[in-house]
Amino acid sequence: MAHPQTSWPERYYEEFDPERRRRLLDEAMAAGEGDAAENEIRRRLWELRYVQPRKNAPLADRYIALWLSLDHWRKVGLAPRQVRAARKELEKMTGLLQPEGDAGLVQPLLHSELMHAVRLYLTTCVQSNYGTMLMGMMRMKDEQIVGKAAKEVAEVTLTVPRWAGMDDAFAPLAPAAREAFALVFPAGTEALERAFAQCGQAEA
Incomplete structure (x- = not known):
């Protein structure tokens, strides 16, 4: 959760609740905090990222949904016969990574928003049964959790x-x-680099 003493826009990226994030952004824009053009892009990214699937339903996070879609195809085995179906599904989501506007302004803020989304996802995983084995009865060691998360991120x-x-x-x-x-697992850099190297070798 954001802290009042945190400066703008750091407090925006510390907050995970979408509605509180929007209030922080609206307040900053009204008060003239930060760069106006950057805040306008943040507003557009917020509207691109969060949607209400139906009336009175909680806001859905489309960046988390994108990650879960990619992870779904990772888990089902990446068979050649599945490529067409995967492309059909994933192409519908590529607009999330290609927002309109001046690339010089948009890309750094898109990067920050994607980093925020992945950080939220990984933090939620660590706090759930992600780090358990044997149907949730046994907790993984910390290094096992880091390795599992690194492998997922790379793949x-x-x-x-x-x-x-x-x-x-x-x-x-x-x-x-x-x-x-790196923010969620500050001691896991080597594990992540190994995972990316292994993925690269597998694709060579």
Whole structure:
């Protein structure tokens, strides 16, 4: 949760609740905090990222949904016969990574938003049964959790897009995921680099 003393826009990226994030952004824009053009892009990214699937339903996070879609194809095995179905599904989401506007302004803020989303996802995983074995009865060691998360990040951002022939479309995701991983697992850099190296070797 954001702290009042945190400066703008840091407090915006510390907050995970979408509605509180919108209030923080609206307040900053009204008060003239930060760069107006950047805040306008943040507003557009907020509207691109969060949607209400139906009346009175909680806001859905489309960046988390994108990650889960990539992870789904990772888990089902990346068989050649599945590529067409994967591309059909994933192409519907590529607009999330290609927002309109001046690339010089949009890309750094897209990076920050993607990093925020992956950080949220990884943090939620750590707090759930992600780090358990034997149907949730046994807790993994910390290094096992880090290794599992590193493998997922590398395969979701590198292996799946390459398998689907969509490297360029998903290019913004890997660098943002790397930074998010470092924030959640500050001692896991080596594990992440090994995972990316293994994915690269597998694709060679």
